[in-house]
Amino acid sequence: MPEILYREALNQAMAEEMERDDRVFLMGEEVAEYNGAYKVSEGLLKKFGPKRVIDTPISECGFTGLGIGAAMHGLRPIVEFMTWSFSLVTFDQIVNNAGQIRYMSGGQFSVPIVFRGCSGGGLRVGATHSHTPENWYAGVPALTVISPAFPDDAKGLLKSAIRSNNPVCFLENEKLYGFKGEVPEGDILVPIGKAKIRREGGDITLVANSLSTHIALAAAEKLAAEGIHAEVVDLRTIKPLDFETIAESVSKTNRLVIVEENKPFCGWGAQVAYQVQRELFDELDSPVIRVTGLDVPQPYNSFLEDEVMPSEMRIIEAVRESLA
Amino acid sequence: MPTTKTSQKKSSFNEGSTKLLPQQSPGDRLDLLKQMLLIRRFEEKAAQAATQKKIKGFCHLYIGQEALAVGTISVLNPHDGVITAYRDHGHGLARGMCPQACMAELFGKATGCSRGKGGSMHFFDAKKHFYGGHGIVGGQTPLGLGIAFSQKYKGDGGVTLCYLGDGAVNQGPFHESLNLAALWKLPIIYIIENNEWSMGTSLARSSAGLPLVNRAQAYDMAGIVADGMDVDDVRAKTAEAVHLARTESQPTLMEIKTYRYRGHSMSDPGSYRTKEEIEKHKQHDPILTYRSRLMEEGIMDNPTFDQLDAEAQKISQEAYDFAEKSPEPELETLWEDIFTPEDQIPPLEHRGRFHR
Numbered sequence: 001m002p003e004i005l006y007r008e009a010l011n012q013a014m015a016e017e018m019e020r021d022d023r024v025f026l027m028g029e030e031v032a033e034y035n036g037a038y039k040v041s042e043g044l045l046k047k048f049g050p051k052r053v054i055d056t057p058i059s060e061c062g063f064t065g066l067g068i069g070a071a072m073h074g075l076r077p078i079v080e081f082m083t084w085s086f087s088l089v090t091f092d093q094i095v096n097n098a099g100q101i102r103y104m105s106g107g108q109f110s111v112p113i114v115f116r117g118c119s120g121g122g123l124r125v126g127a128t129h130s131h132t133p134e135n136w137y138a139g140v141p142a143l144t145v146i147s148p149a150f151p152d153d154a155k156g157l158l159k160s161a162i163r164s165n166n167p168v169c170f171l172e173n174e175k176l177y178g179f180k181g182e183v184p185e186g187d188i189l190v191p192i193g194k195a196k197i198r199r200e201g202g203d204i205t206l207v208a209n210s211l212s213t214h215i216a217l218a219a220a221e222k223l224a225a226e227g228i229h230a231e232v233v234d235l236r237t238i239k240p241l242d243f244e245t246i247a248e249s250v251s252k253t254n255r256l257v258i259v260e261e262n263k264p265f266c267g268w269g270a271q272v273a274y275q276v277q278r279e280l281f282d283e284l285d286s287p288v289i290r291v292t293g294l295d296v297p298q299p300y301n302s303f304l305e306d307e308v309m310p311s312e313m314r315i316i317e318a319v320r321e322s323l324a
Numbered sequence: 325m326p327t328t329k330t331s332q333k334k335s336s337f338n339e340g341s342t343k344l345l346p347q348q349s350p351g352d353r354l355d356l357l358k359q360m361l362l363i364r365r366f367e368e369k370a371a372q373a374a375t376q377k378k379i380k381g382f383c384h385l386y387i388g389q390e391a392l393a394v395g396t397i398s399v400l401n402p403h404d405g406v407i408t409a410y411r412d413h414g415h416g417l418a419r420g421m422c423p424q425a426c427m428a429e430l431f432g433k434a435t436g437c438s439r440g441k442g443g444s445m446h447f448f449d450a451k452k453h454f455y456g457g458h459g460i461v462g463g464q465t466p467l468g469l470g471i472a473f474s475q476k477y478k479g480d481g482g483v484t485l486c487y488l489g490d491g492a493v494n495q496g497p498f499h500e501s502l503n504l505a506a507l508w509k510l511p512i513i514y515i516i517e518n519n520e521w522s523m524g525t526s527l528a529r530s531s532a533g534l535p536l537v538n539r540a541q542a543y544d545m546a547g548i549v550a551d552g553m554d555v556d557d558v559r560a561k562t563a564e565a566v567h568l569a570r571t572e573s574q575p576t577l578m579e580i581k582t583y584r585y586r587g588h589s590m591s592d593p594g595s596y597r598t599k600e601e602i603e604k605h606k607q608h609d610p611i612l613t614y615r616s617r618l619m620e621e622g623i624m625d626n627p628t629f630d631q632l633d634a635e636a637q638k639i640s641q642e643a644y645d646f647a648e649k650s651p652e653p654e655l656e657t658l659w660e661d662i663f664t665p666e667d668q669i670p671p672l673e674h675r676g677r678f679h680r
Contacts, residue, residue, distance in 0.1 A: 025477070051477070057507065062466050062500030069470020072455055073405070075477060093497070096460050097467060105448035105456065106439030107661035142662050144672075163668035193672045240672055 001184055007040045007177040009151035010116075013158035014041065014078060016187065018048055021076060024162055025052040027063055028080030028117075037082045038118060038177055060090040064115070068097045071113040071167075078162060081117035084171055085131045098167040099140040114161045116170035119147075120211055120261055121298050122309050123174055130298035130305075132262040134209070137169045138239040139266075144192060145238040147171040149213035151181040153236050156190025164192065173211045195242040197249065201229035204319055205249040207272060208259040209235040212310055216259045219315035228319060238268050243275055250276060254285040257318045259310050264292040289318040344563040345399065350623045354632070356398060356555050357618060360390040360611050361636035363414045366423055367586075369640040370413065370430055374590040378648065379430045383444045386414030388585035391610035392517055393418040395550075395558025396485055396580075399566050405471040405484035407455040407464050410445035411517075411584075415487060419454045421447065427643035433650035440653045441661065462488060462495030465514065469501045472512035476573060483511040483569040485562075491522020493536055502577065506543040511569035513562070516579045517552065523588040524596040537579035545577050552582030553608040556617070 004012070018024045025048075030037045032045040032055040045053040056063040060081070067077035081087045087094060098111050121130035138145045144166055148154040154172065161168040198213060199220050208216040213234040220230040231249050235242065250256050256276055258269035273288040294308045367385045374383040386393065393414040397406060408415045416426055421437060429436030430444055438448050438457075447457040455471060458464035468486025475482035492498055493516060505512050516536050520527050527534070540547030546568060550561035558580060565576035583605035587594045594602075618624040665671065 057500075057503060059500040059504060061497040062469065062504045065463070065466020065497060065501070066470040066473055066504060069407075069455070069467035069472075070474040070477070071470070072467070073471045073474035075474045092460055092463055093466065096463060097458075101448075101456065102664060103661050104438060104442040104446040105450070105661075106437070106441050107664070108438070108448050108450040109455070110664040112664075160669045163666075165664040165666055165668075189669055191670050 001182040003180050004151055004183050005177065006151045006154050006172070006179045006181070007038060009155035009183050010040050010158055010172065011042060011044070012183075013155045013162070015044060015047060017159055017162040018044070018052060023074065023076045024078065025054065025075065026078045026080060027054040027056055027067060029056055029058055029082050031055060031080050036080075038174065040172075040177070041080065060086055061093055064090040064093040065097060067113050068093060068101070068111055071111045072101065072109045076112045076162065078114045078116060081115065083129055083174070084117050084119035084133050085129045087115065087117070087133065088131070094137065094143070094169070095140050099142050103142060110165050111167045112165045114158070114168045114170050116158070116161075117172060118174035118177065119171045120173045120175060121293065121305060122211070124300060124302060124305060126300045127297040132293065134171055134238045135262050135266060135268045138268055142167065144168040144240070145171065146192065146236065147173070147210040147238055148236055149176065149198075149208075149210050149234050151179065152183045152188070153190050153196070155183055156188040157192065157236060159187070160189045160192050163189070171210065175211050176214075190236070193237045193240040193242055195233050195235045195237070195245040197231060197245070198234045199230070199232040201231040201253070203229045203253060204255040204257060204322060205231050205233060205246070205253045206257050206259055206315065206319075207233045207235060207246055207269070209238060209268075210261070212259040212261050215310055215312055216315060219312040219319070222312060222316060223319055228323065230319065241271065241275075243279075246272060246276070247280060250280055251283050254283055255322045256284070256288045257315065257322055258288065258290045259315055260290065261293050261310055264290060264295050267292050286322045289322055291315050291318050344567045345559060353618060353621070353623050356394055357611070357614055357624070358632055358636065359394045359418055360555065360614065361633050362423065362639060363390045363393065363417050364611060365633070365636040365640040366417060366427070366643065367413060369644050370427065371586070371590065373427075373430065373644060373647075379444065380432065381443055382410070383430065383590045384411040384588065385584070385586045385590070386411055388605065388610070389517060389519060389552065389582045390414060391555035391558055391614070392552040392580050392582050395555040396515060396562045398559055399563045400485065401482070403453055403480065404482050405453050405455055405468070405475065407468045407471060407484065408457065408487035409461065409464055409489055409492065410457070410459045411489065412445065412447045412457040416447040416449065416454055416457070419449065419452045421449045421452055421454060423639050423643040424646040427647040428650050431647040431650065432652070433647055434653040434657070435646070435650040439657065439661065462492040462498045464488070465492070465495075465498045465501040468512055468514070469504055469510060472505070472510040472575075473508070475511055481570065483513065483566055485513050485515060487515045487517055489522060490516055490518040490520065490527055490536060491525070491530065493531060493539060502539065502543045502545065505575035506545045509573045510575055511573045512575045513565040513569055514575070514577045516577070517582055518579055519582045519584045521584070521588070521597065524592070526596075535579060537577060540577035545575055548576055548578045550578060550580045552580040553610045553613060555610060555614050
């Protein structure tokens with residue numbers, strides 16, 4: 001199986017879907033002539049031309065709303081945010097328009113659109129550029145929220161997102177763009193709303209997403225050396241949440257640590273913890289523990305920012321506490 | 325009526341906009357009146373229902389502004405796009421939406437145009453290419469852009485009318501939309517319905533750089549002003565803009581001057597303006613003005629007007645009765661219309677058994 005970068009996997013997904021369906025087009029800041037701020041759209045302008053790979057002015061409200069209107073009219077836009085942090089400028093369009101129009105119209109207008117771009121911290125770019133807004137968008141009933149951790153899922157889930165008839169927030173991670181992994185050739189569609197067990201283990205369950213999955217896997221590796229076998233569940237899709245896979249794992253391990261980069265208050269892990277205590281109370285041998293981004297704005301300084309992000313050390317400490 | 329300095333783009337059809345409109349038959353002339361009467365009587369009936377608390381929440385009436393929606397929409401083709409803000413009853417009816425489904429929506433009934441899920445501010449009708457009904461001021465302006473973008477992308481020859489109030493012109497998305505419309509030459513007509521009041525704040529207290537049509541200049545876009553109390557003027561000016569969009573894929577900003585007789589919404593006592601001001605505008609009532617014109621043209625006499633008015637009242641009463649008799653939505657419909665069925669990927673189970 002060929003190994004490709006996470007960003008190449010995303011690029012392949014878009015190219016294949018644009019090839020397959022004329023209604024799909026890509027729009028965003030620097031996606032065309034610059035070949036993408038993070039090179040995710042590299043080569044697409046050359047391949048598909050300016051009608052379908054469109055550089056926008058720095059007008060997030062304008063081009064996000066344009067995409068939603070075009071989706072209502074039957075096109076299938078991919079709107080790239082240079083980072084998800086900039087989506088805040090157009091929060092109203094995503095929440096009130098993409099998120100409500102189908103319901104408010106009694107089902108008359110669908111909004112088949114993908115909003116995508118990178119998110120997350122650890123890049124020393126300060127508080128305004130380091131958001132992890134999975135939980136903010138997951139709070140909107142009609143929005144699907146996806147955050148893949150590996151290149152195969154990046155490709156397969158983005159293809160599914162583009163084919164979905166519903167609005168999808170697709171959160172990539174800048175630190176993962178250069179991550180290399182095996183990606184099956186051909187037309188792979190990873191199902192939306194299905195988690196994946198990335199490492200099996202019987203002692204404790206770690207549930208994570210995106211970059212946090214990699215940190216959880218690294219922690220699991222170190223724990224294995226101590227004889228503690230952690231199972232790592234990569235959520236892949238935040239919403240709809242695949243609680244069945246989580247429940248199956250927790251029923252086996254009876255212990256749960258949740259690893260999420262978003263801030264603790266009402267982070268997606270809080271919802272997971274709620275559902276676990278509600279449905280699996282008798283299965284638990286110890287309280288659910290969350291390892292989250294710290295409840296402070298993202299600092300610029302490296303030492304400070306590393307302290308804010310979930311780390312192997314904090315995960316290992318949480319696991320030990322759970323097992324104590 | 326003046327146009328802005330930057331409207332060279334429309335000079336090609338300055339010779340006489342009437343050329344852009346086919347000669348109206350007497351029946352077509354009467355139809356404009358019928359539509360305006362229907363909106364007036366429908367809204368009066370809605371006001372009554374709101375007072376009776378049969379309509380809950382907000383109810384923004386279109387009374388006084390009828391010529392604007394009717395005149396602008398009358399020059400469209402059936403597949404052209406229409407999108408507006410929250411004062412949307414008039415546009416929906418002018419676009420040919422069913423009055424009964426509209427009134428039922430105001431009542432929140434299952435038979436409403438949005439199945440009782442949208443309410444007054446969120447009328448939709450896909451079959452009529454009516455894209456809503458949008459509650460956030462200015463939030464619809466980029467959506468209109470997207471409809472026009474799609475029309476151009478598909479090459480279907482369509483154009484889009486996107487309405488906004490004078491209170492929306494200072495929202496950021498509107499300016500982003502004007503820039504994109506001009507930059508990408510999209511077939512859209514932005515129509516500012518200038519009724520002088522954004523809720524209780526006068527135009528003079530909210531906007532610099534008057535008249536509002538001047539905002540077209542910054543984007544090198546055609547700007548057209550029309551008299552929103554005169555349905556013929558609205559039609560003629562809109563036809564110019566639609567022609568420009570349809571033939572040259574150029575956007576236009578229209579400022580159409582109008583006036584709402586009622587409060588911002590049903591809950592607005594209107595203490596910010598004088599009775600004299602309202603009376604002054606009522607002297608130029610769009611329906612009465614047009615009625616006089618049709619009489620001068622020999623198309624209509626007083627008994628005919630009374631008959632048309634009675635018909636509009638009858639339709640409105642029937643809409644009211646239909647809405648009242650219609651059932652409340654079943655509770656189960658709460659969970660419908662959130663997601664559209666998937667046809668290209670395996671469907672999701674969005675309501676998992678664990679989700680409480």
